[in-house]
Amino acid sequence: MSKKVVLGFSGGLDTSYCVKYLTDELGYEVHSVIVNTGGFNEEELKHIEQHAYKLGVKTHTTVDAVESYYESIIKYLIFGNCLKNNTYPLSVSAERLSQAMHIAEHAKNLQAEAVVHGSTGAGNDQVRFDMILNIDVPGIEIITPIRDMKLCREEEIAYLKSKGVEMNFEKSMYSINKGLWGTSVGGKETLNSKGMLPESAWPTQVTKSGSEEVKLHFVKGELKSVNDKHFEHPASAIQYLQTIAGPYGVGRDIHVGDTIIGIKGRVGFEAAAPMVIIKAHHALEKHVLTKWQLQWKDTLSQFYGNWMHEGQILDPVMRDIEAYLEKSQRKVTGDVFVQLNPYHFQIIGIESDNDLMSAKFGKYGEMNTGFTGEDVRGFTKIFGNQVGIYHSVCETNKDKK
Structure with missing residues (x-):
């Protein structure tokens, strides 16, 4: 009887190679699963499913994880105003952990004998996937053909072509990973310590000019409406804000950081909605929270973001910090006004019933009545x-x- 394995599948080169290698060379029964954390539309998901079956998988499953991704991780990144190294909204870090947990759950449901992921041996993702799988499905075999066989792109392409696989083998000059909480962009300019991505490399091109004011309404720290348009779930509000702010080219930057495995790296990212939301949320907090609430939130949030980046989302200390962050948001309700301009934005101000900057207690630098x-x-x-x-x-x- 062939070994039943679950493969985290994106439809790209690495995971396509994994399907053919495991089915044709090892005779395994492969069950592919794609976890959508906001990076794919319905048409793309359908194409990926068709591609998986053509490659030879036994079953293919699509998991809609957008809302659960928000509830389990993104919500707390907003509550904590989390930016890695004061720059990066932890877009891919958060996404991989959500995907890994859903893959582990799928493996348990199918009673799989092994889990496969297409990570190489060069980055953070291999650690995140391995850690989650070791904890959520302890003892299960983890198979990583690309990492273990030290395969290069050319070797993978040659093998798939020899198997008659038809797919787009042309590699873009830039590696792009899109999700609900931002899009990472890697290319030749990010491989060195100096260099900025050219305009053409950014997935969202700048098509808006002039300025535009948007109103964000938060209820207990969560974004509930944009320009008085209400959303049942904050994930939908994030996606809507992205359509407004993205074409201004705001939220672009290059993050320089320490990888889990100890080397430094650079990656470009565009995260219009995440950056606007974090800065707007922080502005509202500065008006409605006390000095020491802000101080301790900053301290705990920095640890939370760093520990999550390193794959430690299942550490129980993270639940403790999440409880604190959730409680800290009970008065974080109000409107924040943001002005969008090409390549930058600024916070205009806030309106909240909980605003501690109340004129009846005095005006800073002018008059005090308290x-x-x-x-x-x-x-x-x-x-x-x-x-x-x-x-x-x-x-x-x-x-x-």
């Missing part, structure tokens, strides 16, 4: 008391020495 000058004199005497004692004692002793 306390008197005498109150301040007493406050500063107490607030600086311990430091004053230190200087009186230690600085005097220092002079004696």
Whole structure:
């Protein structure tokens, strides 16, 4: 009886090779699964399914993970205003973890003997997939033909052509990975420490000019409407905002970061909706949260984003931090106004019933109605008391020495 294996399938060169190699050379029963986290439309998914069956899979399954992806990961990245190295919204990092968890679930449902993924041995994805699979389906065999056989692109193409496989073997100059929370773009300019992607390399071209104001409405930290257009699920609001902001070319940058395996790398990304949402959400928080709420959120969120980037989404400490982040959003409700321009955007301001910047307590730099000058004199005497004692004692002793 042939071995039953589940293959995480994208329809690209690496996973297409995996199907033919496992079925033709090893005689395995391959069950392919594609997890859509917002990067494919219905037509593309149908084409991928047809391609999988032509290659020889036993079954092919499409998992619509857009909303579950938001609920399990993206929501907390927004609550935490998470940007890797203050730059990158963790687009691919988050996406791979969601995909890996769904692949593991599919393997359990099919009672598969092994799980296959098409990762190479050069990047972060191999670690993320392996870690999730080792935890979610412990003891299952993990097969990675591309990594284990150290295959180059040319070898894979030659093998598939020898098997009569028809697909587009022409490699674009740029490697593009699209999902709900942004699109990564890799190319020759990102392989070195200097270089910017040319305009033609960006998947979303700039087609809008002038400026445009958009209103984002948050309810307890979640984006619920854009320009008064309400959405049942925040994932749909993100997709809608992307259609508005993307053509302005905002949210483009190049991220420089440390990989899980210890090397540094550069990757371009475009994430119009994610960047606008994070900055708008943060602006609203600065108005409705207290100083120490903001301080501790920043501290925990930085750890959360970094640990998630390294594949540790299943660590129980992540559930603890998520509970804190969720609780911190109970007053983060209101409207944020954003001005979009070609290649940049700016926050115009916010309106919220919970705004702590209330005129009835005073106007910064102008007038205060919450306390008197005498109150301040007493406050500063107490607030600086311990430091004053230190200087009186230690600085005097220092002079004696």
